[in-house]
Amino acid sequence: EVPLLESGGGLVQPGGSLRLSCVASGFTFSSWAMTWVRQAPGKGLEWVSTITSGGGRATYYADAVKGRFTISRDNSENTLYLQMSSLRAEDTAVYYCARTIVKYYGDLWGLGTLVTVSS
Amino acid sequence: DIQMTQSPSSVSASVGDRVTITCRASHDISTWLAWFQQKPGKAPKLLIYSASTFQSGVPSRFSGSGSGTDFTLTINNLQPEDFATYYCQQTDSFPHTFGQGTKLEIK
Numbered sequence: 001e002v003p004l005l006e007s008g009g010g011l012v013q014p015g016g017s018l019r020l021s022c023v024a025s026g027f028t029f030s031s032w033a034m035t036w037v038r039q040a041p042g043k044g045l046e047w048v049s050t051i052t053s054g055g056g057r058a059t060y061y062a063d064a065v066k067g068r069f070t071i072s073r074d075n076s077e078n079t080l081y082l083q084m085s086s087l088r089a090e091d092t093a094v095y096y097c098a099r100t101i102v103k104y105y106g107d108l109w110g111l112g113t114l115v116t117v118s119s
Numbered sequence: 120d121i122q123m124t125q126s127p128s129s130v131s132a133s134v135g136d137r138v139t140i141t142c143r144a145s146h147d148i149s150t151w152l153a154w155f156q157q158k159p160g161k162a163p164k165l166l167i168y169s170a171s172t173f174q175s176g177v178p179s180r181f182s183g184s185g186s187g188t189d190f191t192l193t194i195n196n197l198q199p200e201d202f203a204t205y206y207c208q209q210t211d212s213f214p215h216t217f218g219q220g221t222k223l224e225i226k
């Protein structure tokens with residue numbers, strides 16, 4: 001059993017939309033803040049977005065995706081989402097979801113899902 | 120935004136060597152810093168958080184230190200499985216920026 005499993009990646013045209021999912025198992029999903037991190041081909045890690053646990057569910061975004069991406073969660077389905085719109089070529093990357101511990105350190109990571117934005 | 124600068128960008132070393140990687144923050148981040156190891160085609164793995172706290176299961180040859188703006192990751196007695204890329208990340212304030220990475224290669 002994989003604790004975090006991303007899906008929803010694929011090929012999309014510039015300007016298009018895509019929704020990534022990350023299904024959690026083996027831990028109490030609702031208790032943990034969650035984060036998306038991406039990695040463009042051959043490049044380093046880039047923090048994308050974080051959503052807190054609990055009722056407040058505060059959300060935070062990198063400037064590069066603010067206004068285009070929306071992070072959300074469904075605790076009843078143990079699932080984290082990343083809704084991506086107005087996609088650009090520079091959004092091409094492997095997208096990882098991560099569970100975060102104290103002060104948002106990513107201690108548990110998914111396998112990643114590849115998003116390719118190209119015409 | 121806080122910028123994180125790692126050095127060196129790459130380093131060559133031999134099994135049994137000691138290696139030190141440095142990460143510098145553009146602003147004081149106290150000890151809100153993590154170190155990750157990533158191997159090709161794999162997800163990052165958390166090694167150290169809060170600058171010097173070991174993640175469970177990480178070998179004791181890894182150690183982290185520093186506070187404020189200057190941090191180091193030291194790997195003693197390098198093992199074959201340690202050859203990978205290492206990243207620092209600050210979580211003091213959003214956006215939670217990563218360093219550009221340090222590739223540790225076999226000499």
